Amino acid sequence: MGAFGLPMEQLYMYVLLAAGALTVLCVFFGESADFEHAWPLFNPIVLLAFVTFGSAIGFLLETAAEFTEWSVLGISVLAAGFLDLLLYFLILLPVSTAKNTRSVEPLSGQVAEVSVPIPEDGYGEVLIETYSGVISKQATGYNNEAIDRDEKVLIVEVNEGTLYVQVYALVDLSEKTKWATRI
Structure with a gap:
């Protein structure tokens, strides 16, 4: 079974490629747009990292494990959420605060x-x-x-x-x- 007439492995791979390409574009051109939000977890880098992590984990689980499609989706969403929070709190937040503390x-x-x-x-x-x-x-x-x-x-x-x-x-x-x- 699958979604949109595609096998799930192929769907995860397409989402992974699209999210990876958008992440690269956002890293290079994201400085030109102001992405300051009231809730910083809606930053495009954080959202794209979540989708990239989720699709990569989903693809690996679909090809290597014998879980059902719904359990693979649940595991990949939970794991992507955990990795995304680690990325945000251990890398992105310290870098953004260090950039703003250079006072004259x-x-x-x-x-x-x-x-x-x-x-x-x-x-x-x-x-x-x-x-x-x-x-x-x-x-x-x-x-x-x-x-x-x-x-x-x-x-x-x-x-x-x-x-x-x-x-x-x-x-x-x-x-x-x-x-x-x-x-």
Whole structure:
């Protein structure tokens, strides 16, 4: 027996191929669409993973086991639900929260290097070295001054994603050399 005039193994395989193709498309082009919902389990990646898991398990059980079609469907839905919850809570949720925690507020007081020159009354770009790598951010002069490329700057203020910076100058204080802001 089967559905839509097809044997169940073939139906599971068609659903698996379609869900796999849609998952690949959603991974590549899903960033262009905003999929934020009130209930995050309705995210297309989560739903497509559920269908992919269910059809793969159903196909394997139909070809390798001697269960009835309804028991294979029930087992594959339960197993897909379990695997989908594991995927969501162990992979997708931590990745999405890690992406949203990169704040620029703790950058005030750090030293950066200008990578794109900052024109007078304009914007450029600075590179900030952190423990996890290098971050590049939009910057402007704190007093609207021009700052050349490769200058060391101090991040004075952060406002709406823009860093307000001042040039650093090397000042010799007795035996120790320290960085200080140029006034």
